[in-house]
Amino acid sequence: MSTSQITPDVVSAHQLSPAEYQKILSLLGREPSLTELGIFSVMWSEHCSYKSTRIHLKKLPTESPLVLQGPGENAGIIDIGDGVAIAFKIESHNHPSFIEPFQGAATGVGGILRDIFTMGARPIAVMDSIRFGRLDDPDTGARNRRILEGVVSGIAHYGNCFGVPTVGGECVFEKSHEGNPLVNVFALGVFKHNEVFYGKATGIGNPVIYVGAKTGRDGIHGASMASAEFTEESKQKRPNVQVGDPFMEKLLLEACLEAMKTGAIVGIQDMGAAGLTSSTCEMGSRAGTGVEIDLAQVPQREPGMTPYEMMLSESQERMLLVAEKGREQEVLSVFKKWGLDATEIGVVTNDGMLRVKQHGVVFAEIPNRALADEAPRYNRPFSKPLRTAPVTGPAIASKDLTADLKALLSSGDLCSKRWIWEQYDYQVRTNTLAGPGAEAAIVRIKDTNTSVAMALDGNGRYCALDPRQGTKLIVAECCRNLSTVGALPVATTNNLNFGNPERPEIMAQIVESIEGLAEACKFFEVPVTGGNVSLYNETLGTPILPTPVVGIVGTLPTDIPVPLRFPRAGLTVLLIGGLGTPELAEMGGTQYAKVIQDSLWGTPPKLDMAYEKRVQATIRELVRAKAVDSAHDVGEGGLAVALAECSFGKENIGVHIRLDSELPPEMLLFHEGPSRILVATKNPANVLARARINSVQAAAIGVTLEARVTIRNGNDILIDSAIADLKSLWAHALEHLLHNPVLV
Amino acid sequence: MKIGIVVFPGSNCDHDAWYAVSQNMHQQAEFIWHETASLTNVDAIILPGGFAYGDYLRCGAIAKFSPVMSAVKRFAADGGLALGVCNGFQVLTECGLLPGALVRNANLKFVCRPVELEVATCNSPFTHEAKMGQRLTIPVAHGEGCYIADEKTLDELQAEDRITLKYLDNPNGSLRNIAGILNEQRNVMGMMPHPERVADPLMGGTDGLTILQSLVHAATASQMSQMGTERSVPCGVGLGQRNPSPFARA
Numbered sequence: 005m006s007t008s009q010i011t012p013d014v015v016s017a018h019q020l021s022p023a024e025y026q027k028i029l030s031l032l033g034r035e036p037s038l039t040e041l042g043i044f045s046v047m048w049s050e051h052c053s054y055k056s057t058r059i060h061l062k063k064l065p066t067e068s069p070l071v072l073q074g075p076g077e078n079a080g081i082i083d084i085g086d087g088v089a090i091a092f093k094i095e096s097h098n099h100p101s102f103i104e105p106f107q108g109a110a111t112g113v114g115g116i117l118r119d120i121f122t123m124g125a126r127p128i129a130v131m132d133s134i135r136f137g138r139l140d141d142p143d144t145g146a147r148n149r150r151i152l153e154g155v156v157s158g159i160a161h162y163g164n165c166f167g168v169p170t171v172g173g174e175c176v177f178e179k180s181h182e183g184n185p186l187v188n189v190f191a192l193g194v195f196k197h198n199e200v201f202y203g204k205a206t207g208i209g210n211p212v213i214y215v216g217a218k219t220g221r222d223g224i225h226g227a228s229m230a231s232a233e234f235t236e237e238s239k240q241k242r243p244n245v246q247v248g249d250p251f252m253e254k255l256l257l258e259a260c261l262e263a264m265k266t267g268a269i270v271g272i273q274d275m276g277a278a279g280l281t282s283s284t285c286e287m288g289s290r291a292g293t294g295v296e297i298d299l300a301q302v303p304q305r306e307p308g309m310t311p312y313e314m315m316l317s318e319s320q321e322r323m324l325l326v327a328e329k330g331r332e333q334e335v336l337s338v339f340k341k342w343g344l345d346a347t348e349i350g351v352v353t354n355d356g357m358l359r360v361k362q363h364g365v366v367f368a369e370i371p372n373r374a375l376a377d378e379a380p381r382y383n384r385p386f387s388k389p390l391r392t393a394p395v396t397g398p399a400i401a402s403k404d405l406t407a408d409l410k411a412l413l414s415s416g417d418l419c420s421k422r423w424i425w426e427q428y429d430y431q432v433r434t435n436t437l438a439g440p441g442a443e444a445a446i447v448r449i450k451d452t453n454t455s456v457a458m459a460l461d462g463n464g465r466y467c468a469l470d471p472r473q474g475t476k477l478i479v480a481e482c483c484r485n486l487s488t489v490g491a492l493p494v495a496t497t498n499n500l501n502f503g504n505p506e507r508p509e510i511m512a513q514i515v516e517s518i519e520g521l522a523e524a525c526k527f528f529e530v531p532v533t534g535g536n537v538s539l540y541n542e543t544l545g546t547p548i549l550p551t552p553v554v555g556i557v558g559t560l561p562t563d564i565p566v567p568l569r570f571p572r573a574g575l576t577v578l579l580i581g582g583l584g585t586p587e588l589a590e591m592g593g594t595q596y597a598k599v600i601q602d603s604l605w606g607t608p609p610k611l612d613m614a615y616e617k618r619v620q621a622t623i624r625e626l627v628r629a630k631a632v633d634s635a636h637d638v639g640e641g642g643l644a645v646a647l648a649e650c651s652f653g654k655e656n657i658g659v660h661i662r663l664d665s666e667l668p669p670e671m672l673l674f675h676e677g678p679s680r681i682l683v684a685t686k687n688p689a690n691v692l693a694r695a696r697i698n699s700v701q702a703a704a705i706g707v708t709l710e711a712r713v714t715i716r717n718g719n720d721i722l723i724d725s726a727i728a729d730l731k732s733l734w735a736h737a738l739e740h741l742l743h744n745p746v747l748v
Numbered sequence: 749m750k751i752g753i754v755v756f757p758g759s760n761c762d763h764d765a766w767y768a769v770s771q772n773m774h775q776q777a778e779f780i781w782h783e784t785a786s787l788t789n790v791d792a793i794i795l796p797g798g799f800a801y802g803d804y805l806r807c808g809a810i811a812k813f814s815p816v817m818s819a820v821k822r823f824a825a826d827g828g829l830a831l832g833v834c835n836g837f838q839v840l841t842e843c844g845l846l847p848g849a850l851v852r853n854a855n856l857k858f859v860c861r862p863v864e865l866e867v868a869t870c871n872s873p874f875t876h877e878a879k880m881g882q883r884l885t886i887p888v889a890h891g892e893g894c895y896i897a898d899e900k901t902l903d904e905l906q907a908e909d910r911i912t913l914k915y916l917d918n919p920n921g922s923l924r925n926i927a928g929i930l931n932e933q934r935n936v937m938g939m940m941p942h943p944e945r946v947a948d949p950l951m952g953g954t955d956g957l958t959i960l961q962s963l964v965h966a967a968t969a970s971q972m973s974q975m976g977t978e979r980s981v982p983c984g985v986g987l988g989q990r991n992p993s994p995f996a997r998a
Contacts (some may be wrong), residue, residue, distance in 0.1 A: 157857070157858075165760075343757065426861050427858045428860060431942075563950075
């Protein structure tokens, strides 16, 4: 074994602490080689090891009768009946997307798709949660716009070519993302129960096969880059970002699914973060076996690569699989049909070691468990969440409520995102019953009577004010979105985006948020089956708003979905759940505070989870009984924004609302209290009766009519506008922000 | 009657076309691998959407060299019906079965949206079940769907009644709003919109069936007349050089 000078500087350059290095010395009983140090550095990085969060993630509920596979595998698996299952997960590609937006986002899509089909599932839906700095910021706006355009075209490039529909997501603009955008990608796949594959290297003597793209020098140390704060030097890390090839990935998908059908594959795992390293040691560790590979056999893009570079390369579109000895040819011939490189590079051994050789020389020899399971775990100190926002805010005194509504509808967060999602193929595979812009995305599962609905949501503002409460509200919102289309929420995935966990106030946000997630997921019976943690989201010491992103899936019978928009005039509009009882402080986290006041203060809205659950049951029952003609939850922007959104259909049907409330008009129109859903129906008695049975408030508040949106409270007209005036602002705001940002 | 659906590495609407034909329309359909050198067993061909061979060089530029495209050319020369959708249209122009070319959308961005089309001729095996001027709403999903050709070719297409579908709200900058065209013999059509995506009420519409049913019925008629049986079909069509085409040039 080559001995290297492992100086403290070399250790620190690998982002390993002195204590972590001591642990390596004691696990190995000797000094590591440079290759071994590199291997430890990626496997023990925050990105791969979850070392700061693992002890807290244990608090999450992970089981239900429907969960076939919980956290720890490439993706969680849920039973949806008829012998069919879905696999789904979310992953972040935040850091690469800042350094190189197009490729960073594209390879983010590629990575999560591999996580899904490596389990044997065919990907049938993708959603994205993306966050950028403000497009109209005088200093950073131009860069923020460039990052947005790059990320969107990167997602489009990869997903469209691969042939998976991008069916929904969210896009939010916050000052704190100008140096640190968030790109979280969710993917969902479908398969039969007996088609599930795991990343396990079982069967001593079985061949280890490398499939897909050749290994190059790209992406070396991507995982450790994703575990560090951004500095001015980060821009020089551009070569660390990988380049994606969606065509190669499409071939890999088809070839892997076909090869799995031969029955000759024992285990399979994609080469994601830390490439060859993570796939070999994790597959060995899960099976309790060793894996020995010969790097000379690995297909290489360029000559002269060192073992260090090959083990740390993050070249995309590569898979590692273990085949049954003697049946290699069956597997190899499938890959040959698809024109892919497939090479035997090693063997499963009985000694539990990851052994890396090149031309007969051993370059690394590490127990698999040391890498995958013995990674350090930290109970990092945490304070009470540090409150930076004031308790009280500017006086709420609107002069013109209709003008406020227009400002909200043309704000980055609330405006139509059509400019983004029309760049995505949201229909390929012809399963999309409800796509982008809908209450929740719905894809049918062919050959069954079941469809899957999915919602993806985050709210950095709520979480900045109270990470625990904010996270619970996000879970409630996702479940409400699903229930509003008639789906029963069944399981959760999550992407925790936070700053530097070594700072106690950030660690406090993480702990509070995870505990809020645990509490809400338990209550709403949506166990967490997997997810991702992205920390060190800071630039020059400024952290992002704490942003847990939650993705929840639900099931419903396949049918034409209930629309969000009012379909025709003359229907009664009801508000299920009631107007809410907000306190003034609850206005501080709203979009009203953000857009009209340019401020963040107070508290997130209150949430009564038991009541919320009853509201959700009510709407689910009504939608399934076809008792409503449209349904939309009241979310960000409050009641007025929700009513406007209901009026933006092709049919040009608006609403005349009459309220009778003591609340100040700004709060009445724009507070964001949860547990509220708007429906339109010709038979309001059904809705009222169903609400009464479930002990939920409901009241008829208006009627649909053509062309106008009017909201009255008592004798006061609060809002009055032609739909066309509101809609044109809402529809074109994003393009306006992108192309004429100064004229907001 | 059987419809063959060509599968290139990188095709990704192949399964959608198969589903529309076999599950929504209850007709036989089978996949044809790109290495297939002859088409013996099928009555019509669909070249589906996707990114054949990755389309990194130019859409369809590699596909035109595939063995299956030589077979498709012979099939078409023999009067066989071939419908190219999206990437399939691009492949048909690359290999010279249709004139003109498809280039980057005018705004340089991929676009996925339902578009309104006008049926510009019913005199074709792909549109004979439509009414002249009928409006169809069918989605597009492409980055390179802007149809271009020189003026002479465009004039010819128009004069020979070979423009089948026109955009009413042009999403990509196509010249003369062209969404679909025929070859001279009228047995090959390329179109950028995806009829297979609106062949099921669940998918929000069934306008695509107008195109697909025209194709299926024309192919059935062609098969019947080859077998020497007389059969009345919509428009009373039989097909191909194998049989004199009722969709002859005006």
